[in-house]
Amino acid sequence: MLFCRNGRGESLTLEGRVVAPAQGIDESLRITVQDGVISAIEPTAAGELVVAPAFVDPHVHLRTPGREDEETLRSGTEAAAAGGYCAILAMPNTDPVVDSASVLGALVELARAEAVIPTGFMAAISRGQRGEELTEMSELATTGAAAFTDDGRPVVSAGLMRRALSYSGVTTRPLALHCEEPELSRGGHAHEGAVSA
């Protein structure tokens, strides 16, 4: 995989099996890119490489703030770019949790300085991802939250979940959910049944 970031005046040739499902393309082609724009597409012999549109990863852990020793906005976005991703969304399970406009605002600022690809942020549904009180979702949306999620923590309270869904009428941002009932999963590793018996 190759992430194409050629600038003005540069030319780049990509050759291989071009897979672009949205355009219905799956054939061997040679693509010439000039100044960041595709200038020529021509048939070629089958090769081993695959050429695809850049990917988007909506579930990324950038570990910032809190565990910058593990990952920073720069290291995480460079890894994404190297892997062929042109945009990512970061999860809010950081320390502190992305549950207030001040934490999110600082991240948005940091992304402008450090991120090498467009980076969006999700904010938490509940304060501290504790599943008790809603975050200030309207202010978070205004600050730039792309969506809301408590990430790996399921929103266990049905009442809170209902209000989160209802309140998203104000924010117009989607909720992303980890669908699990911890009372039932109890740290299990496989579905109960013949396979796990």
Place this chain on the structure above:
Amino acid sequence: MSDLRLPAPPRRHLLSVGDLNRSDVERIIETSRAMAASLDREVKKLPTLRGRTVVNLFYESSTRTLASFELAAKRLSADTMSLRAAGSSVDKGESLKDTALTLAAYDPDVIVVRHPSIGAPHLVARWTGAHVVNAGDGKHQHPTQALLDLYAMEEALGRLEGLHVAIVGDVLHSRVARSLIQALELVGARSTLVGPPTLLPRGIEALGSEVSTDIATIADADVVYVLRMQRERMAPGEAFVPSLREYTALYGITPERVRPGQVVMHPGPMNRGVEIDPRVADSDAALVTDQVRAGLVVRMAVLYDLLTTSPVRVVEPLEVA
């Protein structure tokens, strides 16, 4: 043995705005004006209800409603007695029914009931021989509030027909909103409910209101009617909005959100700085103290209406084309 029973003695209660028709509302407002005129006299007491007894039975806290019912009865020369649940035998575990029957044994003409449970005044009306006025039952009805609001609106704006009233805030828990929506409909005014979706009850459009989650929609209204966030009706920790700060940012009635010419109403008690900005509350646009004054004269009119217009229901005059 005959199944025939004597018909129930004809008497009227004020349990819900739904009990009223347009001419009832107009008559009560008209009577309220006469009561207001009487208050301009040096001696403010009228002998109208001398010898009558009005009992206020309040199971929920109240300032305006209790004070104004008590004063209204006194201004009409009725004997009054107010019983608050706190400090009464209710504290000792007495049921609503036993308390109501106890009070009924003193043969009051009117029992004014406020209770956290929907339908409590209806039960008191069934159990006793008194005229019952609902002074607020849970989030259901508060008919005298709606009547006084209509009175205050008409005094301020000169008309009710065709008015557009934006009701902003915690509609979910508001008996004031439910009563007012119905009352506005009765007099040919319309209402728009504005608030976060978590505080707008599902299906409330069935009452005939428009519904919006966008505060900008209040610009079209003649009246901005502000509701209090009713935290006492929310379970502990049960937050319907993420924070009061965010609520205020999105829906607080600030001077910037009030258009010139609009009037602002609030049933009280106000949480200044939450649903209403103090600069609005203290501005000339605010009718809050007019509403309190209206509360007195409208409750005088309601007591008068119940005790003198009854037991015969006023017959609608024939329309002559």
